[in-house]
Each structure stands twice: as C-alpha cells, then as structure tokens.
Amino acid sequence: MPLTPRQQQVLDCLRQHAADFGRAPTLDGLCRLLGLRSRGSLHKHVQALIAEGLVEPLNGHHRGIHLVTQSTDENTLPLLGKIAAGRPIEALPQSDTIEIPPRLRTSRPCYVLQVTGDSMAEAGILDGDFVVIERRETARNGEIVAALIRGEETTLKRIVQEPGRVTLVPANRGLSPVVYAPEEVAIQGVLVGQMRAYH
Amino acid sequence: MPLTPRQQQVLDCLRQHAADFGRAPTLDGLCRLLGLRSRGSLHKHVQALIAEGLVEPLNGHHRGIHLVTQSTDENTLPLLGKIAAGRPIEALPQSDTIEIPPRLRTSRPCYVLQVTGDSMAEAGILDGDFVVIERRETARNGEIVAALIRGEETTLKRIVQEPGRVTLVPANRGLSPVVYAPEEVAIQGVLVGQMRAYH
DNA sequence: GCGGATCGTTCTCGATTCGTTCTCCTCCAG
DNA sequence: CTGGAGGAGAACGAATCGAGAACGATCCGC
Known part of the structure; x- marks a missing residue:
C-alpha cells in the first residue's frame, strides 16, 4: 500500500534525523521537527510506517523510533x-x-x-x-x-x-x-x- | 476502445507528473495542471483510463491517481x-x-x-x-x-x-x-x- | 528504591481534503 | 434535431490529518 503524503514526510524526516544524529528520535522530538503539537497524531503515522515494515516495531520495551535497517541491500x-x-x-x-x-x-x-x-x-x-x-x-x-x-x-x-x-x-x-x-x-x-x- | 484526445492528454499529464515527482497527484492537482476548474469533469476521464486498465482503480481505500505499473520492478x-x-x-x-x-x-x-x-x-x-x-x-x-x-x-x-x-x-x-x-x-x-x- | 519527568499508546473530536456522483451547460458533427 | 465529448458546479461520504486528554510504562536523578 502506498504511503500517504504525510507518512512520506515522516519517513523522510526520520531518514534525515538518522543521517544527522544517528540516534533514534522520540515522538515528541519528531513532533517538533514536523511542526506538530500532538504525539497522538504522529503516532498514527508511525504505526502506518511500522505496518509497511519501514520502522522497527517497539513493543513497549524500549523507546525511540528506529528505522528498519537498509531495506535496499536486503537482497x-x-x-x-x-x-x-x-x-x-x-x-x-x-x-x-x-x-x-x-x-x-x-x-x-x-x-x-x-x-x-x-x-x-x-x-x-x-x-x-x-x-x-x-x-x-x-x-x-x-x-x-x-x-x-x-x-x-x-x-x-x-x-x-x-x-x-x-x-x-x-x-x-x-x-x-x-x-x-x-x-x-x-x-x-x-x-x-x-x-x-x-x- | 481508443482514447479520446482529452483522455490521452490526461494520461500524458499523469506520466509527466510521475516522472517529475514520483508521487501520485490528486484530482485537484491534476485539474490545476490541465487548467480545469472542476474535479467532476476530470473524474470522468480518469474513470475511462481505469476502464482501459491504464490507471490503478482506487476503490475508496486510498487517494491519489496511480498509473498502472507495468514491470515496474526490474528484478x-x-x-x-x-x-x-x-x-x-x-x-x-x-x-x-x-x-x-x-x-x-x-x-x-x-x-x-x-x-x-x-x-x-x-x-x-x-x-x-x-x-x-x-x-x-x-x-x-x-x-x-x-x-x-x-x-x-x-x-x-x-x-x-x-x-x-x-x-x-x-x-x-x-x-x-x-x-x-x-x-x-x-x-x-x-x-x-x-x-x-x-x- | 522512589518519585517525577518523559515517553508510547489509545481514545475522542473536529477540520480539511479528496473521490465520487449528480445535474446542467456548451460545442460540434452527422 | 440528436448524440457524444467536454466542462462547471453542488453535494455527500470517506480518507486524511491534527489537537487534546488520559493512562500506563519506562527512564533518570536523587
């Protein structure tokens, strides 16, 4: 399923953040980067990215939004x-x-x-x-x-x-x-x- | 069934947009590109292209006009x-x-x-x-x-x-x-x- | 270990955008 | 006159998007 425009923005922002800092951002940090005020809203986009297999699912055990590693040379x-x-x-x-x-x-x-x-x-x-x-x-x-x-x-x-x-x-x-x-x-x-x- | 001139124009515009942005345009965006003022009119042309199998049918599940991908993935x-x-x-x-x-x-x-x-x-x-x-x-x-x-x-x-x-x-x-x-x-x-x- | 701050998650609510359908209109060829 | 191509506009439902509140769980300094 294709990403919605906003989901694509979130993904781009995550890649940018990974390139700049190498650290996993939190939902609050992402909100600031994207100009949002509510974690709840952003959370839905992140969940969609997880469903697409682009983001590591975090099942309440750790924090931070981790990109899935290098889907390109997966093959x-x-x-x-x-x-x-x-x-x-x-x-x-x-x-x-x-x-x-x-x-x-x-x-x-x-x-x-x-x-x-x-x-x-x-x-x-x-x-x-x-x-x-x-x-x-x-x-x-x-x-x-x-x-x-x-x-x-x-x-x-x-x-x-x-x-x-x-x-x-x-x-x-x-x-x-x-x-x-x-x-x-x-x-x-x-x-x-x-x-x-x-x- | 052959395309009408206007349908061909819409198809060309879609291909151009895909080459330029890689993102699926919306009906409103297409209207602006084609100089139209009404989504409803454009919608009929897009429906014709869907009937020809040239455009992904979107059954209310997502948005954006996607061209049918013919052998998109070369692997x-x-x-x-x-x-x-x-x-x-x-x-x-x-x-x-x-x-x-x-x-x-x-x-x-x-x-x-x-x-x-x-x-x-x-x-x-x-x-x-x-x-x-x-x-x-x-x-x-x-x-x-x-x-x-x-x-x-x-x-x-x-x-x-x-x-x-x-x-x-x-x-x-x-x-x-x-x-x-x-x-x-x-x-x-x-x-x-x-x-x-x-x- | 404890408590407050931070964080992920879930929920509701509202606003906007978008696809779809419908009616009505113009233009033009046969 | 008739029918088809093409367009304008209104209206409706669904998708998208964001704000905010509330609840646990985790993290961190003490």
Whole structure:
C-alpha cells in the first residue's frame, strides 16, 4: 500500500534525523521537527510506517523510533569465494556481493559460494553454480553442508551424523562416501539455495 | 476502445507528473495542471483510463491517481506456471511474480516456470526448480528450450535442429530423445537461468 | 528504591481534503 | 434535431490529518 503524503514526510524526516544524529528520535522530538503539537497524531503515522515494515516495531520495551535497517541491500549477500572438494574456501580478495532473491535464502545470516567440481552433480549442483549457505554450526542428517575437514579443506557434501562418526556423502557415482571422526568435521553452513546462469 | 484526445492528454499529464515527482497527484492537482476548474469533469476521464486498465482503480481505500505499473520492478519476472513433459504450461490463475536476480536473466523479455518432473535431472534441473526462460522463437543447437509440441504439450528439453528434423533430448537415462518434424515444434523460449530453494 | 519527568499508546473530536456522483451547460458533427 | 465529448458546479461520504486528554510504562536523578 502506498504511503500517504504525510507518512512520506515522516519517513523522510526520520531518514534525515538518522543521517544527522544517528540516534533514534522520540515522538515528541519528531513532533517538533514536523511542526506538530500532538504525539497522538504522529503516532498514527508511525504505526502506518511500522505496518509497511519501514520502522522497527517497539513493543513497549524500549523507546525511540528506529528505522528498519537498509531495506535496499536486503537482497544482496556476500560472495565469499569458491568451494571445491580438496581446498579451503578460496576467499576473494575484494569483498564481493551478489543479489539473491528472498526465496533462496533464510531469515538467518547467509553467504554465497561458487561451486567448483562435480562432486554433487547428481544432486543437481553443477560446476559453476552459486550456492546459498546459511551460517550454522549444526545440521540435520541428510542436509547438504559446507564443512571444513581437519581445518584444511572445505567441501560441499550431504552429511550423515551417527554416534562416534560423521559421513560425508557425495552425489556422484564416481566418488565414495568418506567417514570421519566428529572432531575432524566442522560444519560451516547448510545449503539453503542454489542458482545457475546459462548465458 | 481508443482514447479520446482529452483522455490521452490526461494520461500524458499523469506520466509527466510521475516522472517529475514520483508521487501520485490528486484530482485537484491534476485539474490545476490541465487548467480545469472542476474535479467532476476530470473524474470522468480518469474513470475511462481505469476502464482501459491504464490507471490503478482506487476503490475508496486510498487517494491519489496511480498509473498502472507495468514491470515496474526490474528484478521481478512473471511466474507463468509449471512446465511438465506431457502437458501445456499450466497457467496460474492469478498473475504471480517472482524475484529474479539480474545475473539469472538476460536483457530481453523473460518469464519464469516451475519445473515438474525429472526429465532434465542429469542437467541439474530437478523437480520443483524454477527456470528463467528468455522469450524467443529460435534457438541454437544444444540450448535447452521450452517447446510447444503440436500445439498440445509443452516440455523442457535440449534441442538439436537438423535439416528436416528436430530432436528434443532429455537429460535422463530413463528417457529417449524424440525426433519431430520442424513444423511440429514451436520454440517458446530458451533457458537462461535456474534456481532452487532447499528449505 | 522512589518519585517525577518523559515517553508510547489509545481514545475522542473536529477540520480539511479528496473521490465520487449528480445535474446542467456548451460545442460540434452527422 | 440528436448524440457524444467536454466542462462547471453542488453535494455527500470517506480518507486524511491534527489537537487534546488520559493512562500506563519506562527512564533518570536523587
């Protein structure tokens, strides 16, 4: 739903205030900035902005009108580098980012890797694909994880955790599952999305 | 139904206003811009534009004359429906859209389909994946296309075109390539991107 | 810890603006 | 003369907007 003119003014004023002071204004302070005399009136505008998801809702626990953080780059994630069986994640020197639609990520922190190699080809993950990884240190059995093995190499595999051992299962007839001790495998994240460009 | 000269003038004025201010004008504001004195008169023209589908209908819920946004968000594409071997594209009743990062599409018109079935599984396209299709009627050999066969069924396959015959090649050991006469196969678009969510 | 000041929230009331509908008017082509 | 395009103006209901009062909850100096 589009904002009314006054709501737009309030939003502009909030952005201005954030740029100037970096502090969250109170309703009374906003009233003065906007030339209003009643908090009650302004409150309705702020509620509308909250309904639009532009302002942090404050459920009586703290004060101050906080803008929601940067809705613009909400759809970009850091592209950390490449993941290949046999090598640690090749970090890119420059901090690169890549646009990811919300459907391909979760609400928790995520990052993106580019796949090298065909070890997960039969799971539909090919050489050159981009994979979205949710930053997490535990996984459920059967999930595909980015795992650091003995602090040396990082790989993308399906994980099966049993008492006393962890098995990383590739999706490729030419490769075999490998069994590790639990302390050898550090989960760095869980696969939540994948995408590929053909052109 | 064609627009009357005055309706065209109102439409031009609306586009001008959107370009200048990015805000929806009110009927009174439009009157001033057009040199009119009565909202009631202008209202009839706006109603005509709504009937033509050029202006957002506002059913007393909000104010301001909004132009209909045609592909306003350049990162969203229409999600037309599902594509399955053996059936035409199942059109979704409601016109749905889906966010697609620029990397997964081309600069030409594209749309999105959701894949049903595993006929392209060995090319890394699984059941449930979303594929981005560039709207095009010709393809190069080896490209993956959405093709309409005999006007009946639509399918996603790799295409090989030779003089006098067209072969559609699935990527699945259990399925065989099928040869058609060129006039039996109508290319509806070419695969340019693919994505999958795991959660 | 306490009490007053500050703040968020909710409510009512009134004023203005705006979309809508209606009637009446002019102009012009067929 | 008739009908359609176009405009003026009045009137009504709804959306928008602000003022003010009242009530808890939080914050802060003592």
